[in-house]
Amino acid sequence: xxSIEAIFFWLxxxxxxxxxxxxxxxxxxxxxxxVRNSLILSAAGLVAQAGSIAVRWYEAGHFPxxxxxxxxxxxxxxxxxxxxxxAYWRKSLAFIGVLVLPVxxxxxxxxxxxxxxxxxxxxxxxxxxxxxxVTFAWITYAAYSVVAGLAVALLMRQRAERKGTEKTGVPSxxxxxxxxxxxxxxxxxxxxxxxxxxxxxxxxxxxxLWGSYWSWDPVETWSLLTWLAYGFYLHARLTLGWKGARxxxxxxxxxxxxxxxxxGVQLAPTSYHxxxxxxxxxxxxxxxx
Amino acid sequence: MRDSVWLRRLASAKLALWLIGALIVMNLLSVLVPQRxxxxxxxxxxxxxxxxxxxxxxxxxxxxxxxxxxxxxVAVLLAVNVTACTLLRILRRRxxxxxxxxxxxxxxxxxxxxxxxAGAAFLDGARTLLQSRRWQIVSEAPNGIxxxxxxxxxxxSMLLHASLLVLIVGGALTAITAFKGEMAITDGESVxxxxxxxxxxxxxxxxGPAFTGARISLDATEVKYEQxxxxxxxxxxxxVDATGRIVNKNVRVNHPLDVAGKSYLLLNSGYAIAITVxxxxxxxxxxxxxxxxxTPYGWRDSFPLPPTTDGRQAELRFLATPVALEEGxxxxxxxxxxxxxxxxxxLVVGGEEVWEGRLKPGxxxxxxxxxxxxxxxxxxxxxxxxxxEPARWISYVGFWMAVIGAAVRFAFPERRFAVVVGxxxxxxxxxxxxxxxxxxxxxxxxxxxxxxxxxxxATGSAPSGPDAESSPSETE
Numbered sequence: 028x029x030s031i032e033a034i035f036f037w038l039x040x041x042x043x044x045x046x047x048x049x050x051x052x053x054x055x056x057x058x059x060x061x062v063r064n065s066l067i068l069s070a071a072g073l074v075a076q077a078g079s080i081a082v083r084w085y086e087a088g089h090f091p092x093x094x095x096x097x098x099x100x101x102x103x104x105x106x107x108x109x110x111x112x113x114a115y116w117r118k119s120l121a122f123i124g125v126l127v128l129p130v131x132x133x134x135x136x137x138x139x140x141x142x143x144x145x146x147x148x149x150x151x152x153x154x155x156x157x158x159x160x161v162t163f164a165w166i167t168y169a170a171y172s173v174v175a176g177l178a179v180a181l182l183m184r185q186r187a188e189r190k191g192t193e194k195t196g197v198p199s200x201x202x203x204x205x206x207x208x209x210x211x212x213x214x215x216x217x218x219x220x221x222x223x224x225x226x227x228x229x230x231x232x233x234x235x236l237w238g239s240y241w242s243w244d245p246v247e248t249w250s251l252l253t254w255l256a257y258g259f260y261l262h263a264r265l266t267l268g269w270k271g272a273r274x275x276x277x278x279x280x281x282x283x284x285x286x287x288x289x290x291g292v293q294l295a296p297t298s299y300h301x302x303x304x305x306x307x308x309x310x311x312x313x314x315x316x
Numbered sequence: 317m318r319d320s321v322w323l324r325r326l327a328s329a330k331l332a333l334w335l336i337g338a339l340i341v342m343n344l345l346s347v348l349v350p351q352r353x354x355x356x357x358x359x360x361x362x363x364x365x366x367x368x369x370x371x372x373x374x375x376x377x378x379x380x381x382x383x384x385x386x387x388x389x390v391a392v393l394l395a396v397n398v399t400a401c402t403l404l405r406i407l408r409r410r411x412x413x414x415x416x417x418x419x420x421x422x423x424x425x426x427x428x429x430x431x432x433x434a435g436a437a438f439l440d441g442a443r444t445l446l447q448s449r450r451w452q453i454v455s456e457a458p459n460g461i462x463x464x465x466x467x468x469x470x471x472x473s474m475l476l477h478a479s480l481l482v483l484i485v486g487g488a489l490t491a492i493t494a495f496k497g498e499m500a501i502t503d504g505e506s507v508x509x510x511x512x513x514x515x516x517x518x519x520x521x522x523x524g525p526a527f528t529g530a531r532i533s534l535d536a537t538e539v540k541y542e543q544x545x546x547x548x549x550x551x552x553x554x555x556v557d558a559t560g561r562i563v564n565k566n567v568r569v570n571h572p573l574d575v576a577g578k579s580y581l582l583l584n585s586g587y588a589i590a591i592t593v594x595x596x597x598x599x600x601x602x603x604x605x606x607x608x609x610x611t612p613y614g615w616r617d618s619f620p621l622p623p624t625t626d627g628r629q630a631e632l633r634f635l636a637t638p639v640a641l642e643e644g645x646x647x648x649x650x651x652x653x654x655x656x657x658x659x660x661x662x663l664v665v666g667g668e669e670v671w672e673g674r675l676k677p678g679x680x681x682x683x684x685x686x687x688x689x690x691x692x693x694x695x696x697x698x699x700x701x702x703x704x705e706p707a708r709w710i711s712y713v714g715f716w717m718a719v720i721g722a723a724v725r726f727a728f729p730e731r732r733f734a735v736v737v738g739x740x741x742x743x744x745x746x747x748x749x750x751x752x753x754x755x756x757x758x759x760x761x762x763x764x765x766x767x768x769x770x771x772x773x774a775t776g777s778a779p780s781g782p783d784a785e786s787s788p789s790e791t792e
Contacts, residue, residue, distance in 0.1 A: 146543055146545055147542045147543060147545055147547045148547070149545055149546060149547065150546060150547070150548065150549055150568060150569035150570065151569050151570065153568070153569070153570055154570040157570075209755065212754065212755060213755060216722075216725075216726045216754060216755075217726075219722060220719070220722040220723055220726060223715070223718045223719045223722050224719050226715065227712075227715035227716055227718070227719055230711070230712070230715055231712065232570070234579075234703075234705070234708060235570045235571065235572065235581075236569065236570050236581070237581070237701070238496070238572070238579055238581045238701045238702075238703030238705075239494075239496075239703060239705060240490075240705065240708050240711060240712070241487065241490075241711070243346070243351070243381075243382035243383075245343070245346055245347050245351075248339075248342075248343050248346065248382070249343055249347075252336070252339055252340060252343055255336050255339070256336065259329075259332060259333065259336060261754070262329055262332070263329070264754075265753060265754050266329065267329055287343075287347075
């Protein structure tokens with residue numbers, strides 16, 4: 028990471044930390060303005076992060092989409108962009124940053140530990156299908172993390188509703204449960220569709236790179252499970268008619284699959300082969316026979 | 317139509333939940349316990365590092381989570397669950413559903429009292445209005461009608477569910493038709509796709525021939541570097557299948573050579589040396605030797621020679637480097653750029669080193685009485701993963717069916733209007749019931765307008781004012 032890139036990177040982290048503090052403080056002390064301010068801080072962080080992506084792009088000579096750090100850098104950007112866009116569209120939903128912002132900070136923190144100097148695109152990454160795969164992964168996980176944020180908002184709203192009194196009751200800016208439910212459904216459907224494209228393009232890339240479209244690799248199987256979990260969410264909502272807290276818990280549970288795909292299996296101590304090794308070695312197809 | 321109890325049980329969401337739960341458990345196990353299918357030969361490192369643990373996991377079968385019977389059972393049950401669910405939906409759809417049960421309401425607009433005569437006229441008018449807007453009347457009774465639009469969304473859902481079955485079939489066929497092996501080809505060499513051309517064969521198809529007889533040629537391999545990293549590795553290849561069809565391709569990682577149903581994927585490279593060994597027993601014999609072992613100081617291998625006249629074993633030992641290096645000096649990072657190749661050779665007779673020297677391309681050295689070594693040049697050899705998964709196309713179709721099905725399902729929401737005349741407290745009352753699934757799509761505004769037209773039809777006047785949309789009374 029160059030010094031200019033690092034300045035933008037840490038600037039964005041600073042804004043996101045400030046936004047997280049503001050949103051938690053606003054939620055705890057019921058100050059709507061603080062929650063709105065957190066949205067402004069997030070937008071500022073987004074601009075700074077765009078700067079770090081631009082610098083990285085310039086230095087590497089290609090759009091940053093390879094290896095863990097670049098993936099995380101752009102992935103977190105898309106996540107915050109989705110959050111800011113939705114919260115800007117409906118101001119009352121700025122509240123979902125309660126989950127989205129900590130997840131973004133964790134993601135960027137993980138990415139920082141994996142940071143490498145910008146370099147050329149090595150042969151394993153020179154694939155159209157990889158670009159499709161990664162792009163749709165960013166969009167998918169951004170949608171899913173916003174859904175999880177909405178689930179937290181819904182659970183907090185219902186908890187507040189149960190308390191019931193005027194003073195400790197529901198903050199006026201938190202949207203009604205059915206609105207959150209409706210938006211969550213749309214985002215899950217959007218994420219589910221993108222997830223399908225991500226898996227399909229990933230399978231085609233895998234065949235061109237490793238000679239097998241499906242190898243039961245931990246990353247593959249967790250991404251399939253995540254897709255099935257969100258498929259269950261859609262069935263629970265549309266076929267079984269689940270709503271409210273029950274569905275919110277399904278969304279949070281399904282996010283566990285996303286986290287496992289992205290981090291969990293990468294950190295597993297007993298896995299000898301993982302995508303993190305991709306590109307090492309001579310010409311660099313890492314999957315063993 | 318009454319659904320069979322078994323069909324309902326097999327189609328249940330509970331079963332789906334249990335199956336997804338079982339998959340999660342399998343996945344957790346596969347992350348925690350090293351898997352043979354994922355690690356391949358590297359699994360042996362795990363066995364040697366942790367022999368007791370490895371033995372235990374192998375004994376219990378946890379090291380092959382995705383190739384054992386549990387995954388087959390879960391996959392089959394999932395296929396049955398999806399099939400039953402899909403069948404049930406189609407069967408229910410074909411059945412006659414009475415009005416107004418055909419519509420589970422998202423929004424109910426209750427009109428005021430409607431007399432029997434006015435009610436019948438209202439239903440006639442509503443039918444005409446709906447049909448003029450291209451709504452399909454799906455259910456009709458003396459007390460009401462049900463109309464539907466956006467039916468294509470339902471078929472999107474069917475396509476999405478059918479895709480899972482196609483994927484499972486594709487996966488099963490792949491398991492019995494796949495071929496997997498490894499092959500090494502040197503620049504300038506041709507091989508025929510037969511068992512003896514392979515270094516190893518891991519998977520043999522249970523159906524169909526394993527070897528194609530295609531001739532595969534490698535003309536040259538070119539590797540380029542930037543910032544001490546490989547940015548391009550191209551193997552210029554040619555394949556000729558049994559019918560004589562010729563395929564020329566610049567093969568790269570991610571861009572395999574596809575000939576006779578097999579894909580030749582470039583994995584990595586090594587050094588090969590062209591030498592001429594001239595002994596009194598064999599005469600001058602040019603040959604190409606693939607050096608099999610990479611070390612930090614170069615690629616090395618040994619080459620057996622005929623025994624000496626006094627019966628002692630003799631061999632040549634080689635260490636090749638891409639540039640001139642002093643002994644003990646490590647290889648450059650750009651190791652496949654053969655800019656100034658050198659060959660260090662040793663003649664060992666009966667375990668005793670009798671000659672050592674360094675050769676440049678074109679040089680010949682006399683190693684001893686009756687033996688000479690000529691170094692003709694150095695080139696690369698490539699290791700290829702050879703795969704054949706003929707059923708992958710079925711799975712690809714399944715993947716894109718899922719994508720298209722999901723897109724259609726969510727792009728075309730299915731909407732229903734039910735117009736019902738019922739009796740409440742002895743008075744005839746008309747309801748307009750509206751439902752949209754999975755959500756109010758792009759047509760929501762048009763549907764609202766249609767709803768207002770239906771209300772206008774019932775009351776004989778257009779609702780007015782800011783609350784017009786919710787008058788006379790609306791529930792959701």
